[in-house]
Amino acid sequence: MSKFSKKVEEFNLANRENGKIEVAIIKEPYGKESNDVVSIGIFLDKNSSEPDWKAHIPKDNIEAVIQALKKAKEEL
Numbered sequence: 821m822s823k824f825s826k827k828v829e830e831f832n833l834a835n836r837e838n839g840k841i842e843v844a845i846i847k848e849p850y851g852k853e854s855n856d857v858v859s860i861g862i863f864l865d866k867n868s869s870e871p872d873w874k875a876h877i878p879k880d881n882i883e884a885v886i887q888a889l890k891k892a893k894e895e896l
Contacts, residue, residue, distance in 0.1 A: 825844040825845060825846045825847070825859065826844060826845045826847075827842060827843075827844045828843045828844055828845060828858075829842070829843045830842045830843070832866075833862065833863070833864070833866075836864060838864070838865050838866055838867070839862070839863055839864050839865065839866060840863045840866040841860065841861070841862055841863070842859075842860070842861040842863065842871070843858065843859070843860055843861075844858070844859045844861070845857075845858060845859070846858075846859045846876065849876055855878060855879070856879070857876040857877055857878055857879070858876070858877045858879070858882060859874055859875070859876050859877075860874065860875045860877070861873070861874045862874070
């Protein structure tokens, strides 16, 4: 992830032998004085230095994203 990140959690990516999901806080992701974000990185190879996919979620959107994920989980 970014050199300015603080890893919050890391866990294995389901159905992928060597993958992982990493949740981190990124400080000033878009330059000086930009708002911090939560970054969710999906790694198909956990030894990779950069995720294959990532999402940056502003603090003000975290609760809505959690609710949407819960709803999606119910529909799976």
